[in-house]
């Protein structure tokens with residue numbers, strides 16, 4: 642086994658910390674520090690600045706004899722604390738847009754700003770402003786759970802292994818997985834566990850912006866409900882801004898504060914569920930008012946509070962991630978009485 646595959650010197654000798662009380666004081670300190678960095682970035686910019694600004698964005702892919710325009714003059718603004726869901730047909734460029742926000746891909750033309758900077762800029766200084774849960778989990782199959790979660794922290798090359806390990810354990814507990822799973826390999830995990838580990842990895846840098854690409858795809862209804870509960874709790878407790886791509890209408894109505902629809906190579910409408918459904922575009926009418934859409938809408942009508950105003954804890958970021966293991970427990974029950982989903986901003 643290569644050194645890369647087994648980076649924990651104490652593996653197999655030191656016991657893992659017990660659930661709920663890891664030897665986590667150091668982990669919590671380091672996470673607090675990362676959290677303060679994320680906060681400081683927000684403070685520099687002022688809390689009211691948009692988290693994501695996309696202006697006149699073009700994405701064009703060239704292949705021999707063919708030019709594919711995926712995005713054409715696309716505009717989108719995402720404010721702090723939103724859970725903005727991107728919906729659109731397959732191949733309309735939702736994943737590509739997330740990758741551009743993350744800084745993994747550059748648009749052909751136009752501008753993407755994340756907390757006022759180009760997506761790659763801040764991470765180049767050693768802090769992350771974006772974490773992403775990839776469409777198919779994208780765990781490194783040769784790394785165990787803890788190594789997968791710790792990957793970005795290790796890449797920073799500034800923290801000792803023991804602190805990185807603690808920080809990764811904190812995140813493992815935060816997504817509702819006990820320490821007994823830390824040394825498992827991805828092949829030994831259920832679909833729901835893979836999603837949770839991928840989420841822990843996306844959270845490990847305490848980035849204030851979380852991107853979720855199809856977070857509940859492939860989960861059974863109960864697993865999808867549990868994962869939505871987890872995401873709802875984390876969004877509220879950590880004060881995150883979330884951009885989510887989903888084809889699952891239950892997840893969409895369950896979590897979104899605002900919905901943006903991609904069609905005709907741009908965002909054709911962005912607003913509350915009701916505002917979006919009022920748009921006469923054929924994709925929207927098909928998507929929301931077909932059989933599946935009608936059923937999900939019926940659930941929405943049973944919860945008219947879904948269009949009320951957003952309830953995002955403005956101080957959430959201050960306690961960033963530190964009360965480990967409790968985030969899930971504190972997530973509201975599925976039968977909620979409170980104002981969830983938080984109400985949507987009305988701007989487009």
Ligand SMILES: Nc1ncnc2c1ncn2[C@@H]1O[C@H](COP(=O)(O)OP(=O)(O)OP(=O)(O)O)[C@@H](O)[C@H]1O
Nearest residue numbers: 702703711729730731732733734735736737738776
């Ligand atoms: N690096 C690339 N080179 C060439 N074409 C690409 C590249 N990345 C994406 N595409 C193309 O861009 C289009 C949009 O891809 P994308 O993965 O963003 O779709 P999507 O909206 O996420 O679809 P789905 O809902 O099926 O996941 C597709 O036609 C895809 O083949």
Ligand SMILES: [Mg+2]
Nearest residue numbers: 735736737776
């Ligand atoms: Mg996709």
